[in-house]
Amino acid sequence: MASSVPSTPVLKEELDIVIPTIRNLDFLEMWRPFFQPYHLIIVQDGEPSRTIRVPEGFDYDLYNRNDVNRILGPRANCISFKDSACRCFGYLVSKKKYIYTIDDDCFVAKDPSGKDINALEQHIQNLLSPSTPFFFNTLYDPYRDGADFVRGYPFSLREGAPTAVSHGLWLNIPDYDAPTQLVKPLERNTRYVDAVLTIPKGTLFPMCGMNLAFNRELIGPAMYFGLMGDGQPIGRYDDMWAGWCTKVICDHMGWGVKTGLPYIWHSKASNPFVNLKKEYNGIYWQEELIPFFQSLTIPKESKTVQKCYIEISKQVRAKLGKVDPYFNKLADAMVTWIEAWDELNPSGGAASDVLNGPAKAK
């Protein structure tokens, strides 16, 4: 490795695992050796009266829609309902430095040697070691064991940049859109690519929320998953929206976004016909959104993530409002999200205690 790689484990006091769900969390059994040392924030989507069973022995807080409404009051309308976008409520109420979020249909994958992959540990390694957004290293992450910067990599850039986001991948069911699902229903991802790399500055990527970790103190306020699902004309673009906003803010702030390892085992493809309906507007609007984010510039004076995010919300209203009135509503929700963030996290980046605790806590 190029320089010191983190050997300190991340403590329970530093990391929360956020899981959006509508069902019993039996999938946690498989994750027990890796997740049990940490605190879980479960965001129950849909009908709040339904009881979600959590396996014994896990330390968790569970928030349902009633809790969201109670804690956020009128600002609760920025949190999506009946869509996994609701997960970002967990980021809001966490008090920790790091977040790992995972879907409840994701299981422990195996590496090529047959060993169980501790996805969380790899994410922590990704987040604790620097990124290289300003110049591409052809041997991938230079901070990994057995790797380094190659000949021709400027020495002045070898310190790297703080890593804000670690984007993990999926074996088995790949994260395809509905049209691709329909065309290739049997395609499975069997290729284990043993790499972590920094997505260069100025480059956008499709951030999937299925297996994602981030430094909440750095980038938390940008991790808003938008307005999706119930009552909205769009779904399955929550993580994409968060990814584009996050990436342009990371680029502005000089922070890195890594992708690659770790893999999880994605067990089941969602229904492509349902997905097609959810995605339709997203697929269409995206053709305007990408040029918007590619050309978006944040003023130098915006020195906090909150200020950057408010700036983006203004530009969303000014430039995307004409694409569809939905974007005016989204711009409002972006502002509401930041207000909620600042209320629940008065110290700025790191969240302080949430005054109104969750309904069920252990």
Added chain:
Amino acid sequence: MASSVPSTPVLKEELDIVIPTIRNLDFLEMWRPFFQPYHLIIVQDGEPSRTIRVPEGFDYDLYNRNDVNRILGPRANCISFKDSACRCFGYLVSKKKYIYTIDDDCFVAKDPSGKDINALEQHIQNLLSPSTPFFFNTLYDPYRDGADFVRGYPFSLREGAPTAVSHGLWLNIPDYDAPTQLVKPLERNTRYVDAVLTIPKGTLFPMCGMNLAFNRELIGPAMYFGLMGDGQPIGRYDDMWAGWCTKVICDHMGWGVKTGLPYIWHSKASNPFVNLKKEYNGIYWQEELIPFFQSLTIPKESKTVQKCYIEISKQVRAKLGKVDPYFNKLADAMVTWIEAWDELNPSGGAASDVLNGPAKAK
């Protein structure tokens, strides 16, 4: 794969293999099954009177310094001497669409299943399938078998862009600079990363000439390896220089650069003390060169690679001449290189017959 992947093999009429060397080419024995169907252009560096032995059965042209001088006349001074930068002479005299260049200390590597890697075949696949420079695909090359564009990848960008360069990697001895060699003399690259990816538009990378293929018709005139070695204050930056010029021109033209597979087995590390002397100025100047290339803009009117390259030469003179007078000499040589290219390739991209043939041909 996302769309049609090339199944057509590249014919002998379409590809040349360029090898710079100062010694007998026994290493070709190992490559025989893969290279013998193609034509080799051997660029003999150093003392022209020395005889280079080429194993039986290969079809090749060998050019020594006398040939370079005879063919290029006064323009021969743009071709480096006593440095593997001389290899670009081979690009100049080739008449083919594609070039693969490899060092003579590179052997056939094995994939994780123990199978010999046909590096040339993988490069051809990389070059014949599109690149994705405008948006990052998290499952890497979407045109590979078993992969595709992930959810959130804009449909309008899924046609991709023409691929101009395929940059392969190295198992065993990694391509480290002298300081890193000195610090980590025993480090070996044992990680086989099963990926090909496009280096995004706007991102520079350290291009290594050890295991490199490119579409000569597209990008050939930019593949000038500079003034290095004998009589020059710098060495081991030939491929880097070519890589930076090539990348900004590819970005300007809308073409892609891929890196990753294939691997070759790099057998021996060069002497780090000798390398340190060669690299010293490069390491130092590079800190100015990277910002130069990062901020370099080529006017829209420059619609051919030659015009782009001349434009870069002007900016090298204007902005780097003050770093060291060497860059004025380099800017002159860049112009000379384009004159030589146009003379030997009067039809533009594709070279026509070289009037003055090589000294030894089969």
